[in-house]
Amino acid sequence: MLRLVVRRLLQLIPTLLGLSVLLFIWLNRLPGGPASAILGERATEADVARINRALGLDQPIYVQYGRFLKRLLDLDLGTSVQTGQPVWDEFVLRFPATVELSVAAMLIATAVGIPLGYIAARKRGGWIDVASVSGSLVGICIPVFFLAQLLKAAFGDIFGTFGRQSTGIDATSVTGFAVLDGVLTGEFDAAWDALMHLVLPGIALATIPLAVIVRMTRASVLEVLGEDYVRTAESKGLERKVVRGRHVLRNALLPVVTAIGLLTGSLLSGAVLTESVFTFGGIGSFIRTAIDARDYPVLVGFIMFIAMIYVLINMLVDLAYSVIDPRVRVH
Amino acid sequence: MSLTTTASKIDRLAQLTARTETASGASLWREAMRRMRASKMAIIGAVIIAGFVLLAVIGPWIAPYSPTDQTWRGEVFSNRGEFVGARAENWFGLDHLGRDLFSRMLVGARQTLLVGVVSMLIGLLIGAFVGIVSGAAVTLGGKTGRRIDDAIMRVTDILLALPSLLLAVSVAAVMGQSLTTVMIAVGVVQIPVFARLLRGSMLAQGGSDYVLAARSLGIRKRRIVLTQILPNSLSPVIVQATLSLATAIIEAAALSYLGLGNPDPAVPEWGVMLSAAQRFFDNEPMMSMYPAVGIVITALGFTLLGEAMREALDPKLRG
Numbered sequence: 001m002l003r004l005v006v007r008r009l010l011q012l013i014p015t016l017l018g019l020s021v022l023l024f025i026w027l028n029r030l031p032g033g034p035a036s037a038i039l040g041e042r043a044t045e046a047d048v049a050r051i052n053r054a055l056g057l058d059q060p061i062y063v064q065y066g067r068f069l070k071r072l073l074d075l076d077l078g079t080s081v082q083t084g085q086p087v088w089d090e091f092v093l094r095f096p097a098t099v100e101l102s103v104a105a106m107l108i109a110t111a112v113g114i115p116l117g118y119i120a121a122r123k124r125g126g127w128i129d130v131a132s133v134s135g136s137l138v139g140i141c142i143p144v145f146f147l148a149q150l151l152k153a154a155f156g157d158i159f160g161t162f163g164r165q166s167t168g169i170d171a172t173s174v175t176g177f178a179v180l181d182g183v184l185t186g187e188f189d190a191a192w193d194a195l196m197h198l199v200l201p202g203i204a205l206a207t208i209p210l211a212v213i214v215r216m217t218r219a220s221v222l223e224v225l226g227e228d229y230v231r232t233a234e235s236k237g238l239e240r241k242v243v244r245g246r247h248v249l250r251n252a253l254l255p256v257v258t259a260i261g262l263l264t265g266s267l268l269s270g271a272v273l274t275e276s277v278f279t280f281g282g283i284g285s286f287i288r289t290a291i292d293a294r295d296y297p298v299l300v301g302f303i304m305f306i307a308m309i310y311v312l313i314n315m316l317v318d319l320a321y322s323v324i325d326p327r328v329r330v331h
Numbered sequence: 332m333s334l335t336t337t338a339s340k341i342d343r344l345a346q347l348t349a350r351t352e353t354a355s356g357a358s359l360w361r362e363a364m365r366r367m368r369a370s371k372m373a374i375i376g377a378v379i380i381a382g383f384v385l386l387a388v389i390g391p392w393i394a395p396y397s398p399t400d401q402t403w404r405g406e407v408f409s410n411r412g413e414f415v416g417a418r419a420e421n422w423f424g425l426d427h428l429g430r431d432l433f434s435r436m437l438v439g440a441r442q443t444l445l446v447g448v449v450s451m452l453i454g455l456l457i458g459a460f461v462g463i464v465s466g467a468a469v470t471l472g473g474k475t476g477r478r479i480d481d482a483i484m485r486v487t488d489i490l491l492a493l494p495s496l497l498l499a500v501s502v503a504a505v506m507g508q509s510l511t512t513v514m515i516a517v518g519v520v521q522i523p524v525f526a527r528l529l530r531g532s533m534l535a536q537g538g539s540d541y542v543l544a545a546r547s548l549g550i551r552k553r554r555i556v557l558t559q560i561l562p563n564s565l566s567p568v569i570v571q572a573t574l575s576l577a578t579a580i581i582e583a584a585a586l587s588y589l590g591l592g593n594p595d596p597a598v599p600e601w602g603v604m605l606s607a608a609q610r611f612f613d614n615e616p617m618m619s620m621y622p623a624v625g626i627v628i629t630a631l632g633f634t635l636l637g638e639a640m641r642e643a644l645d646p647k648l649r650g
Contacts, residue, residue: 019493306497
């Protein structure tokens with residue numbers, strides 16, 4: 001197992017290096033080049049020249065890349081054009097909110113998706129099956145920002161329209177996670193308030209993973225139901241409950257668990273649309289405003305950080321999978 | 332490989348759908364067609380797509396007004412929240428600039444289809460080319476071939492590691508705002524998917540009996556790859572192409588919502604219309620509703636057809 005972990009970690013290196021090359025190229029291709037990426041669009045020519053010299057843009061390209069890599073390792077990606085704060089600080093400040101939202105969305109998607117997919121498979125062709133399959137097809141076809149807008153208009157009065165920035169009641173910050181902070185400090189009204197503000201964006205963000213989970217669970221359960229070992233278990237007289245729990249569900253959920261992990265990774269990044277509709281105050285909303293403000297340091301930095309986290313999560317999911325399913329470890 | 336799970340999912344899909352001959356010996360596509368005709372999903376999907384394409388062709392001719400006609404400008408005050416809803420002369424009402432929404436929907440169908448098709452083609456053509464190179468390199472090239480394939484697959488892994496919307500945003504940020512940008516940004520995201528899919532499918536085909544038969548007949552490897560393996564590997568790619576038409580239309584809408592869409596207001600497109608209407612959602616939700624319903628139904632059509640095709644081609648479900 002340890003060897004597997006080490007090997008996976010080593011395999012991360014080329015991927016991350018590749019990502020950094022991609023971002024380096026991107027940074028150099030941005031309108032105005034890296035100088036205006038750092039200074040913003042209103043940079044004077046003298047400033048640009050100064051920055052170009054400071055950045056060593058007169059140096060050969062591999063030296064430039066080396067410098068870029070070093071800055072990346074130092075988590076030094078310049079300052080935000082919008083706030084004047086270092087990009088890394090901005091990221092750390094906003095990341096907890098996005099994590100909270102993603103977890104909320106994933107909880108909703110899992111809690112609804114797995115039972116629904118299971119029932120749909122057991123009662124194949126029944127109304128629940130038809131409804132959940134067609135529902136999940138429609139779910140992936142609705143533009144997320146529009147769905148978020150619909151939810152906001154329909155239920156905004158009940159749950160509050162805006163993200164946690166404007167909740168009014170805020171818990172003392174301990175961890176940066178609003179709900180957790182409220183519970184930890186005993187300010188339960190603040191925790192409750194933060195929780196309520198997670199409901200609508202959580203649902204909006206949950207639609208696509210929900211659709212995926214329902215369909216995967218359904219397909220997976222159907223496949224397992226046809227397996228010989230299920231028939232064997234049934235014919236040797238095991239109780240239905242036991243067969244369903246131990247033989248069907250446990251095996252059917254393996255691929256679903258993987259999917260949940262991967263979907264969480266993509267949610268952390270995919271919250272841009274949902275967050276901007278609810279002005280949620282996580283990394284998503286900030287990316288949205290960074291696009292408008294042409295805040296390139298933030299865009300480059302955030303995309304790099306997100307991609308790194310995404311790659312890491314994928315690796316963890318892979319490892320987790322080999323823990324759950326011994327068959328994978330052999331290969 | 333840290334990304335094996337996403338990547339291997341694509342590979343597995345490729346394997347599953349890329350079988351050619353059935354037990355009865357009937358051609359894969361003929362049998363798939365038979366199963367598609369019996370599938371409600373396929374029929375609904377096909378009808379929706381046919382309707383949409385028809386609309387895209389004749390829409391601009393049957394539109395009662397020009398999509399840029401601002402005759403009713405004096406009746407709409409978007410800043411005061413005064414809008415004009417459906418009425419006898421404007422069936423869908425007016426947009427925030429006093430233009431006839433019904434006409435804009437009709438004219439916009441063509442542009443929407445164009446964005447979807449061109450983006451999909453960008454992903455498909457480049458991705459398929461990369462996939463063919465990779466797949467052929469493995470089949471033909473021995474050690475060097477495997478190395479080429481390895482390098483290509485590493486690059487696709489990296490592209491798959493970037494969340495698709497952010498990848499599209501990055502591309503759009505470099506290229507500046509235009510219709511071409513939107514299509515390229517949405518298309519680029521699909522390149523690694525198509526590449527992996529076709530490569531996986533070709534590798535799966537490489538071990539099949541007909542390849543062995545062709546080999547033993549003394550046909551050269553290169554010929555086998557191009558005339559036998561490649562055509563037989565295309566079905567998962569066709570499924571994916573259909574599905575990605577839906578995602579392309581939705582992603583294009585998302586890009587314009589993020590302010591990176593086609594800036595030309597004279598050419599209506601449903602995604603652009605939808606994102607423009609969001610600002611006025613609280614006062615005039617119907618202005619969002621028409622393009623939204625248009626997008627959802629269209630995307631649903633492509634998704635239904637794609638899923639039906641996938642099912643029809645799945646050997647596990649084949650009777």
